[in-house]
Amino acid sequence: NAGVTQTPKFRILKIGQSMTLQCAQDMNHNYMYWYRQDPGMGLKLIYYSVGAGITDKGEVPNGYNVSRSTTEDFPLRLELAAPSQTSVYFCASTPSDSNQPQHFGDGTRLSIL
Amino acid sequence: TQLLEQSPQFLSIQEGENLTVYCNSSSVFSSLQWYRQEPGEGPVLLVTVVTGGEVKKLKRLTFQFGDARKDSSLHITAAQPGDTGLYLCAGVRNKLVFGAGTILRVKS
Numbered sequence: 038n039a040g041v042t043q044t045p046k047f048r049i050l051k052i053g054q055s056m057t058l059q060c061a062q063d064m065n066h067n068y069m070y071w072y073r074q075d076p077g078m079g080l081k082l083i084y085y086s087v088g089a090g091i092t093d094k095g096e097v098p099n100g101y102n103v104s105r106s107t108t109e110d111f112p113l114r115l116e117l118a119a120p121s122q123t124s125v126y127f128c129a130s131t132p133s134d135s136n137q138p139q140h141f142g143d144g145t146r147l148s149i150l
Numbered sequence: 151t152q153l154l155e156q157s158p159q160f161l162s163i164q165e166g167e168n169l170t171v172y173c174n175s176s177s178v179f180s181s182l183q184w185y186r187q188e189p190g191e192g193p194v195l196l197v198t199v200v201t202g203g204e205v206k207k208l209k210r211l212t213f214q215f216g217d218a219r220k221d222s223s224l225h226i227t228a229a230q231p232g233d234t235g236l237y238l239c240a241g242v243r244n245k246l247v248f249g250a251g252t253i254l255r256v257k258s
Contacts, residue, residue, distance in 0.1 A: 127193075136242045139195070139246065142191055
C-alpha cells in the first residue's frame with residue numbers, strides 16, 4: 038500500500054518556466070490537498086479537492102492551478118515559476134473531510150532560480 | 151500572523167531530559183491534531199484530541215487539550231534521540247490550520 042505518492046522529489050526551475058507536480062493516492066480518499074511548507078511558517082493550504090471534478094482555493098492559491106479528473110490523482114501546476122514559489126510542496130489526502138487525520142506524501146522540494 | 155502559535159520554535163536538549171511544547175490560539179477548535187515530521191518526509195499523525203481538558207498518552211508522550219479548546223501541549227518524558235524532529239500542531243476549523251512547528255533536537 039503506497040499511500041500518497043509525490044513526484045518528482047526534487048526539481049530546479051528557471052524563472053518563467055512551468056511544471057506540474059504529481060500526486061497520487063491509492064487509498065480511495067475523496068479529499069486531497071496541496072500545501073507548501075516554508076521555514077518557520079508551517080504548512081499553508083494552496084488548493085484542495087473534495088472529489089473528482091471539484092477543486093477550491095486554499096489560503097495561498099495565487100500562481101498555482103489544480104485539476105482533479107480522477108479520485109486518485111491531484112496534480113499541481115505552476116504556469117510561470119517565480120522565486121517566491123521556492124518551497125517544499127506536500128500533497129495530502131483524507132477519506133471524507135478535512136477534520137480527519139491527513140495522510141501526507143514525502144514532498145517535492147522545488148527551487149526557482 | 152499565525153492563527154496557531156507554537157513555542158518554543160527550537161529546542162535542543164540532552165537525552166533523558168523532559169520537555170513541553172505549546173500550541174496556543176485565541177480561537178476555538180473542534181479538535182486538534184499533533185504531527186511529527188522527519189527531514190525529507192511528510193508529517194505523520196501522532197494523536198488527535200477532541201474534548202476540552204482531554205489528556206492522551208502515547209508511551210512517553212502526553213498530549214493535553216485545553217479546557218476551552220484553544221490551546222494544547224505536548225510533554226515528552228525522558229527524551230531520546232529518536233524523538234528528534236519537527237512537531238506540528240494543527241487545529242480543525244472547517245479546514246486544518248497548522249502552527250509553524252517546533253524543531254526538537256535530542257542529543258545523546
